[in-house]
Amino acid sequence: NRRVLVTGGAGFVGSHLCDFLVSRGDYVICLDNFFTGSKENVAHLLDKPNFELVRHDVVEPISLEVDMIFHLACPASPVHYKWDPIKTAKTSFLGTLNMLELAQRCKARFLISSTSEVYGDPLQHPQTEAYWGNVNCIGERSCYDEGKRIAETLTMDHWREYGTEVRIIRIFNTYGPRMALDDGRVVSNFVSQALTGKPMTVYGEGTQTRSFQYISDLIAGMVTVMEGPMIGPFNVGNPGEFTMIELAELVKEVVNPKATIVFQENTSDDPGKRKPDITKIKSALGWEPKVVLRDGLALMVEDFKKRLGV
Amino acid sequence: NRRVLVTGGAGFVGSHLCDFLVSRGDYVICLDNFFTGSKENVAHLLDKPNFELVRHDVVEPISLEVDMIFHLACPASPVHYKWDPIKTAKTSFLGTLNMLELAQRCKARFLISSTSEVYGDPLQHPQTEAYWGNVNCIGERSCYDEGKRIAETLTMDHWREYGTEVRIIRIFNTYGPRMALDDGRVVSNFVSQALTGKPMTVYGEGTQTRSFQYISDLIAGMVTVMEGPMIGPFNVGNPGEFTMIELAELVKEVVNPKATIVFQENTSDDPGKRKPDITKIKSALGWEPKVVLRDGLALMVEDFKKRLGV
């Protein structure tokens, strides 16, 4: 069976990807430095014969023999990636370079999980893959946004220069079980707040929009791109668009009808709106999301209740 | 006297900067890997007591004791930076990080020579420093453009995270003696072609614009920003704007009245126009360029004649 490396495999997205790969019979090496992920996220996989957990920081090179690399390792939420911005940039640049070099040596196929943040505060709406973005390169989000942009550059150049087989996806906001409780993301915040009887914190006016994709749709999209014939970049997201107020209303409805809202000051550089144009992946590879927000929110309540002890 | 490190000091801009610093009495360490620069550019400084030449690649860390770092090391013209795009990105990212770490350890002030290419193919004209740019992150110029963008990110984050004293300048197209003859830049091409009786190669329609700054103006601007109180970023360029056809006409006039023009296909991702808004540096620091294009072209003819052997 195929040997598949998942960097950042003990994180939110990575652990769901490991679940999928292990269950279809791949031999999975899950690599993580546990900065934002945890052993707990993959605890249920530890006794599988085709799963292996390695503590390693992708900033350092590593010698392995693998056939496929899903490169996810990178802090993903502002509260984490702003914690040590230089380290975040190193993770993005050196981590990607190290994994590309590993892919080149092993002749493995490499997929990088880039982000909708490469579009920054977009002037085109919805965003197609051809849009070059509107990104501040010296702001507080830059370590992440520019880190991912240059990671895409390295990926394309590795293909152009060495013929490394690469795939690029740009993930839009994703939610589901195992999201870090302390990641400050809007879905995890609202659901936790609604479950623990605290008011849901809406930043700014709450009129900014996002599109939210359920984790199972993302995993299907990632695997589809990895196995497809095209490099990308491909947007992987759910085009349903919601204001933060609409999201709060929906959480109230689905999670706790007694939940309340409180408005708080917004952070700088917060993109005003974001919504994927998924024409490219839909027409080229036939992928599209299946889970609507209302259903997805319901699917994460049990996990959050358990972890919050309510 | 001050110990000043100039990385990329054997290049076009770096060698002129070394000239200036040595002549005002600083102790200058010129560091270069001679990828696009050469010992010849600083040969006349080698016997000065306050000048030192070190062969080193900025991708690797180095231990030195210095008070000031002008960080210029990076291939600067498309023909050079596209030659090994991964190496270019490493030079930009790792080179900048290594020099920032050196600055932090020495408590030295650090200046990075960024570029107008961080604005990409700009949708704002002229470009102010507040403009976020329009840059393709997966194209053939991306290793340079995104390399410089993340170098700016690292620089700002070093200041925010560690308090390193930093300065950022965004240099617009600069010309003068010692430009590499083989760098494929428009001014060196046209002047060489005019001097050797070959037709001047205008790419595309020749209606794209650039602004051209003479080297002595840049050196004055760099030093002004380094010694000023503000981080920047500051545009450093000459706001005079010329189409490539106008430039060719002027070269014809100044360099060789018999020169002819030939049109050639353009490369992809070539920015359509570019012109600095220099309000910020002018009002904050009082710098502005002094040399107009016609005069600057005349000032480089002797050097080009000598090196071309005509």
Ligand SMILES: NC(=O)c1ccc[n+]([C@@H]2O[C@H](COP(=O)([O-])OP(=O)(O)OC[C@H]3O[C@@H](n4cnc5c(N)ncnc54)[C@H](O)[C@@H]3O)[C@@H](O)[C@H]2O)c1
């Ligand atoms: N969740 C989203 O909405 C979203 C959106 C866009 C992009 N992405 C991308 O998807 C990937 C996974 O995101 P996530 O939501 O699962 O975040 P996460 O924080 O849960 O997972 C990231 C994992 O990478 C690990 N990691 C971080 N730095 C590392 C390093 N230097 N070496 C080794 N491991 C390291 C963390 O410990 C964690 O387990 C990231 O690359 C992220 O940028 C996620």
Ligand SMILES: NC(=O)c1ccc[n+]([C@@H]2O[C@H](COP(=O)([O-])OP(=O)(O)OC[C@H]3O[C@@H](n4cnc5c(N)ncnc54)[C@H](O)[C@@H]3O)[C@@H](O)[C@H]2O)c1
């Ligand atoms: N000349 C311009 O019009 C212009 C415009 C914008 C920005 N800049 C910036 O100014 C700086 C100098 O440009 P230039 O025109 O003098 O180019 P140049 O190529 O003449 O000089 C660059 C120097 O850096 C050296 N170098 C390259 N990679 C290195 C590495 N890894 N380690 C050590 N040395 C290395 C080269 O050998 C060369 O001497 C560059 O950072 C460039 O991006 C120049």
Ligand SMILES: O=c1ccn([C@@H]2O[C@H](COP(=O)(O)OP(=O)(O)O)[C@@H](O)[C@H]2O)c(=O)[nH]1
């Ligand atoms: O922004 C950061 C900060 C830390 N780490 C890594 O996360 C792990 C835990 O870091 P911490 O600072 O908590 O130190 P430790 O727990 O190892 O003492 C180490 O591998 C760090 O290199 C990281 O990837 N990104």
Ligand SMILES: O=c1ccn([C@@H]2O[C@H](COP(=O)(O)OP(=O)(O)O)[C@@H](O)[C@H]2O)c(=O)[nH]1
């Ligand atoms: O408790 C919160 C957390 C976030 N947000 C907003 O929700 C949106 C999405 O933020 P998140 O951090 O989840 O994702 P990203 O900004 O990276 O898309 C942003 O506009 C935030 O300002 C909010 O209103 N309340």
Ligand SMILES: O=c1ccn([C@@H]2O[C@H](COP(=O)(O)OP(=O)(O)O)[C@@H](O)[C@H]2O)c(=O)[nH]1
């Ligand atoms: O895009 C490049 C390619 C090479 N180099 C460096 O330039 C020097 C000369 O490189 P070359 O490949 O010509 O090898 P060498 O002359 O050392 O055999 C070496 O330090 C390389 O690392 C560089 O800085 N950028």
Ligand SMILES: O=c1ccn([C@@H]2O[C@H](COP(=O)(O)OP(=O)(O)O)[C@@H](O)[C@H]2O)c(=O)[nH]1
């Ligand atoms: O022989 C040449 C070289 C360049 N150019 C054009 O001149 C402009 C400036 O090119 P250069 O490489 O000097 O600088 P940059 O594109 O980095 O500003 C671009 O539009 C090129 O297409 C040209 O017409 N003929």
